[in-house]
Amino acid sequence: MVRVVVTGAAGFIGSRVAEAAAEAGHDVLAVDAPDRSLAPATARRTWDALGPPRIELDLASADLAPLASADVVVHLAGRPGIRSSWDAGDAVHRDNVVATRRVLAAARGRVVVASSSSVYGSAGRDRPTREDDPLAPASPYAVSKVAVEGLARRRPDTVVLRYFSVYGPGQRPDMAFHRFTEAALAGRPLPVFGDGRKARSFTHVDDVVAATLAAMTAEAPGGTAINVGHPEPVTVRAAIALLGRVLGVRPEIETAEPVAGDADRTWADPSLARELLGWTPRIALADGLADQIAWHREIALAVL
Ligand SMILES: NC(=O)c1ccc[n+]([C@@H]2O[C@H](COP(=O)([O-])OP(=O)(O)OC[C@H]3O[C@@H](n4cnc5c(N)ncnc54)[C@H](O)[C@@H]3O)[C@@H](O)[C@H]2O)c1
Structure with a gap:
């Protein structure tokens, strides 16, 4: 049992990490910003229902003394999103x-600090991205994560996790599968930025939670950055076809201008995560999408 503070615990990933850490028998304190105005509405409800004790702190200005007594701080709070960062x-x-x-x-x-695959820019076509590949951030969000990693490297007992396109129940409303599923369930065309040929190492939130819990206690040199991503990239179009199959519909697509700074391809090499965290992603995209769609159906029923 470790005493763990989870920041960003009203958020998509943080809420699930806080719950899972408590279920694993750890002594958890959940932290998020006072108005949680950055959290999606569903996560705001999650915050109110969260099992572990919670406190409200703006991490950019408040007194952070409550963090000092923790054995581990899992720092997932932040302002995610490439598009909105401009x-x-x-x-x-x-x-x-x-x-x-x-x-x-x-x-x-x-x-344990959350970073992002966006620090790499675009992956090549011949091999997945490794942690020692050069960084090429292409948006204000990605630049901020490179800065976050730079700060983390300067502190001895710190592990940086580079998450790749996380999806699953509770996903943020600005993210692709959330927008696609809501549109498909409402019989609207699916809003796609660009031509749908971009490929992503989509990674299910339960896999991400498992890697994050493992990073709390794993042996790792201070400041190590570790890819947390599925090794098989899938194009947005192929993911939409899967989504259509799970929903039993033939989705129509409505294309919009591509987002500046959005990589053509992300492609994770998770070898270091296997070595240091004993972690391999387990959830295939078809199963993970079915899981996310079931959650959208549940929340639709909950608001009726
Ligand atoms: N979701 C993904 O696909 C993804 C991919 C790569 C990296 N990440 C990173 O993982 C982390 C979690 O992402 P998420 O998708 O769960 O985001 P989220 O927006 O759902 O959760 C972030 C939480 O941080 C809180 N927060 C923001 N600023 C704060 C502050 N100053 N003080 C206290 N709390 C604050 C928000 O209120 C929110 O609840 C972020 O650091 C994000 O950049 C996410």
């Missing part, structure tokens, strides 16, 4: 870089 001004720096700097200074034990 218009978010200083908020991306504040909630990602300033908040992380303060969390790293306040924590006394291990800190």
Whole structure:
């Protein structure tokens, strides 16, 4: 049993990590911003229903003394999203870089920090991306995560997890599968940015939670960055075809301008995660999508 603080615990990934850590017998304190205005509505409901004790702290400005007594801080709070980061001004720096700097200074034990596959820019076609590949961030969000990683490297007992396109129940409303599923269930065309040929190492949130819990106690040199991503990239069009099959519909697509800074392809090499965390992603996209669609149907019934 370790005493663990989970930041961003009203969010998509943080809420599931907080619940899973508590279920695994750890002593969990959940932290999120006071108004949780950045959290999707569904996650706001999750926050109110969260099992572990919760406190509200703006990590970019509050006194972070509550973090000092934890054996581990899992720092998942932040302002995600490539598209929104172009218009978010200083908020991306504040909630990602300033908040992380303060969390790293306040924590006394291990800190697990959320980074992103977007630090790599686009993967090549011949092989997956490894952690020692050069970084090529192409959006304010990706640049902020490179800065977060730079700060994390300067602190001894810190592990950086580079998450790849996380999906599953509770996914943020701005993310592709959430938008696609809601549109398909409402009989609307699916809104796709670009031509749908972009490929992603889509990774189910339960796999991401397993890697994150393993990182709390794994032996790893300070500041190590680890890919947490499925090794088989799938194009957006192929994912939509799968989604249609699960829903039993033939989805129509409505294309919009591609998003600036959105990589053509992400492709994770998870070998280091296997070595250091004993982690391999287990959930295939077809099963994971069925899981996410079931969640959308549940929340649709809950608001009736
Ligand atoms: N979802 C993905 O596919 C993905 C991929 C790569 C990296 N990440 C990273 O993983 C982490 C979690 O992502 P998510 O999808 O769960 O996002 P999310 O938006 O659902 O959750 C983030 C949470 O952080 C909180 N927060 C933001 N600023 C805060 C502050 N100053 N003080 C306290 N709380 C604050 C928000 O209120 C929100 O509840 C983020 O760091 C994100 O950049 C996510």
